[in-house]
Amino acid sequence: xxHASPRAEELAAALxxxxxxxxxxxxxxxxxxxxxxADPSARDMHADALNVAAASAMxxxxxxxxxxxxxxxxxxxxxxxxxxxxxxxxFADHRASLEWSVGAKELPxxxxxxxxxxxxxxxGALAAGGVARAAAARAAxxxxxxxxxxxxxxxxKPEILAGLQGGPRGDGLSGQWAPAYQIWxxxxxxxxxxxxxxxxxxxxxxxxxxx
Amino acid sequence: xxHASPRAEELAAALxxxxxxxxxxxxxxxxxxxxxxADPSARDMHADALNVAAASAMxxxxxxxxxxxxxxxxxxxxxxxxxxxxxxxxFADHRASLEWSVGAKELPxxxxxxxxxxxxxxxGALAAGGVARAAAARAAxxxxxxxxxxxxxxxxKPEILAGLQGGPRGDGLSGQWAPAYQIWxxxxxxxxxxxxxxxxxxxxxxxxxxx
Numbered sequence: 001x002x003h004a005s006p007r008a009e010e011l012a013a014a015l016x017x018x019x020x021x022x023x024x025x026x027x028x029x030x031x032x033x034x035x036x037x038a039d040p041s042a043r044d045m046h047a048d049a050l051n052v053a054a055a056s057a058m059x060x061x062x063x064x065x066x067x068x069x070x071x072x073x074x075x076x077x078x079x080x081x082x083x084x085x086x087x088x089x090x091f092a093d094h095r096a097s098l099e100w101s102v103g104a105k106e107l108p109x110x111x112x113x114x115x116x117x118x119x120x121x122x123x124g125a126l127a128a129g130g131v132a133r134a135a136a137a138r139a140a141x142x143x144x145x146x147x148x149x150x151x152x153x154x155x156x157k158p159e160i161l162a163g164l165q166g167g168p169r170g171d172g173l174s175g176q177w178a179p180a181y182q183i184w185x186x187x188x189x190x191x192x193x194x195x196x197x198x199x200x201x202x203x204x205x206x207x208x209x210x211x
Numbered sequence: 212x213x214h215a216s217p218r219a220e221e222l223a224a225a226l227x228x229x230x231x232x233x234x235x236x237x238x239x240x241x242x243x244x245x246x247x248x249a250d251p252s253a254r255d256m257h258a259d260a261l262n263v264a265a266a267s268a269m270x271x272x273x274x275x276x277x278x279x280x281x282x283x284x285x286x287x288x289x290x291x292x293x294x295x296x297x298x299x300x301x302f303a304d305h306r307a308s309l310e311w312s313v314g315a316k317e318l319p320x321x322x323x324x325x326x327x328x329x330x331x332x333x334x335g336a337l338a339a340g341g342v343a344r345a346a347a348a349r350a351a352x353x354x355x356x357x358x359x360x361x362x363x364x365x366x367x368k369p370e371i372l373a374g375l376q377g378g379p380r381g382d383g384l385s386g387q388w389a390p391a392y393q394i395w396x397x398x399x400x401x402x403x404x405x406x407x408x409x410x411x412x413x414x415x416x417x418x419x420x421x422x
Contacts, residue, residue, distance in 0.1 A: 008219040009396035012389070015223040016282040019230050020275050027272055030241060034265050037248070053264070054245050061238055064231050071227040073385065174284065178223070185220035 006168065006181070014169075014178035015071075021175055022063060029056030062089045070116050071182070078112035080105055080136075087119045087134060096126035096151065102136045110190040111136060111143045114207040117183035118147035121160055125203060128153040142192075142211040150202035164194055164205070183207075217379065217392070225380075225389035226282075232386055233274060240267030273300045281327050282393070289323035291316055291347075298330045298345060307337035307362060313347040321401040322347060322354045322420050328394035329358035329416040332371055336414060339364040353403075353422040361413035375405055375416070394418075 006014075033053025036042050042049070066086050069078070080102045091098040098119070107115065115136055122132040130151020137144050149156075159172020163180025166188065187194050192209040217225075244264025247253050253260070277297050280289070291313045302309040309330070318326065326347055333343040341362020348355050360367070370383020374391025377399065398405050403420040 006219060007396065007400060008217060008222040009393050009400065010284075011219040012223040012226040012393055013282045013284055013397075015227050016230055016278065017284065019227055019234075020279050020282070023230075023234055023271070023275055024279075027268065027275065030268050031272065034261065034268055037261055038265065050245065050248055054249065057238065057241050057245055060234070061242065064234055064238065067227065068231050068235075071224045071231070073221075073224055073228065182220050182223055185218065186224075189218060189220065 005166075011178060011181060011185075014174040015182060018175035018178055019067065023060065026056050026060035026063065029053070030060070066090070066116070066120075070113055070120070070179075072109070072113070075109050077106040078109055080107060083107065083112050083115060086116060090120060090123045091132070094123060094126075095129040096123065096149075097131050099131055099133045102134065104136060104138055107136055107145070108143055108209065110186055110192065111145050111207065111209050114183055114187055114192070114194075114209075115145040115147065117179060117186075118145065118205040118207070121156065121164075121180065121205065122147050122149035122203075124160075125149040125154045125156045126151045130154055130202065140211070141208075143209045144206065146204065146206045148202060148204045152201070154202040156196075156198070156203050161196060164196055216377075222389060222392060222396075225385035226393060229386035229389055230278065234271065237267050237271035237274065240264070241271070277301070277327070277331075281324055281331070281390075283320070283324070286320050288317040289320055291318060294318065294323050294326060297327060301331060301334045302343070305334060305337075306340040307334065308342050310342055310344045313345065315347060315349055318347055318356070319354055319420065321397055321403065322356050322418065325394055325398055325403070325405075325418040325420075326356040326358065328390060328397075329356065329418070332367065332375075332391065332416065333358050333360035333414075335371075336360040336365045336367045337362045341365055341413065351422070352419075354420045355417065356420075357415065357417045359413060359415045363412070365413040367407075367409070367414050372407060375407055 030053050033049045036045055036049035069086055084100050119134055126149050133148040135146045157176050159169045159177040160180040163177040164184050166184045169177035187207050190209055192207055195206045197204050241264050244260045247260035295311050330345055337360050344359040346357045368387050370380045370388040371391040374388040375395050377395045380388035398418050401420055403418055406417045408415050
């Protein structure tokens with residue numbers, strides 16, 4: 001699908017836009033808490049305001065930590081427990097739950113990033129509830145990572161599916177498309193490939209990397 | 212310099228990394244303020260703590276607003292006053308000052324983004340003080356934007372100069388290189404070109420866009 005490849009600066013801007021959007025969302029929680037705290041006439045609400053601000057700040061920190069791994073440049077193998085922790089953070093206040101079955105202690109960095117990227121898409125697809133099942137296995141032929149978003153109402157936006165196949169975002173939101181395209185491009189750069197299959201019970205995301 | 216072009220996902224990851232780094236810096240100010248506010252034994256410091264947290268949160272909001280323009284995708288002309296406001300925000304607590312001489316009421320979006328990008332680089336180059344002079348003019352041949360970082364100790368990192376010329380980051384920091392490369396790529400996509408000239412008194416950044 002190279003004919004449809006975005007220019008580098010277009011992808012970079014779209015991914016930056018998504019990050020900025022996510023930061024702004026958390027930041028508004030922080031700022032409304034701080035505004036209340038600065039209002040002496042609202043003293044009875046100060047404890048709540050501090051909780052709101054602190055929860056938003058923690059949420060932002062978790063999200064940035066997650067994205068730092070997801071968009072990291074390091075080629076060093078990734079610790080599976082660190083990946084699990086990052087993944088569990090996404091499901092802390094979520095209707096869906098996460099099942100984690102990664103046997104290896106470490107994953108090659110591109111596989112680890114694909115896994116986290118899939119899990120974030122699965123978390124988005126399961127807004128109405130369900131189970132995300134994350135798995136990774138080393139095989140003779142290489143590494144396979146697989147995330148299943150299982151739920152009766154699991155739904156993946158077309159621009160995400162397009163991105164995961166290296167396609168253009170079409171009329172969709174670039175903030176949804178860009179992280180998906182980033183997963184595809186990261187996998188392809190390593191000789192990997194991605195498959196997505198959707199059925200009645202949910203959606204399965206799989207990435208295969210050569211040894 | 213296409214032989215040295217980064218892959219799209221490399222540029223995107225590097226730019227995301229820079230954003231995450233900047234957010235984390237501000238966020239640590241917010242969190243240390245909130246931690247103090249949550250400590251009942253530090254009541255005498257609560258007013259200061261609230262100020263620290265609020266100032267960091269405002270700083271983060273300004274930075275995100277700046278980056279939203281800098282990395283925006285809209286092709287609509289940009290209001291010159293909005294650009295000036297964004298630029299002045301960078302110099303609010305800065306040793307250097309900003310001189311603004313943009314006569315037009317609006318600038319084409321690519322020119323506006325290049326101007327803001329140059330100004331941010333100039334602000335970084337003038338950490339020891341000086342004057343950043345920002346100018347933009349429409350000519351028959353197109354639009355020229357020009358930023359001079361004037362100061363005896365004005366300094367631009369090699370990875371920034373490389374990025375502004377569409378070159379690879381080399382051994383430099385990708386967080387410095389990526390925004391510079393983004394300016395170059397954005398200008399080139401519009402048929403524009405960039406020139407940087409350094410002298411004893413400072414550094415001049417210029418971008419020319421065809422009409």
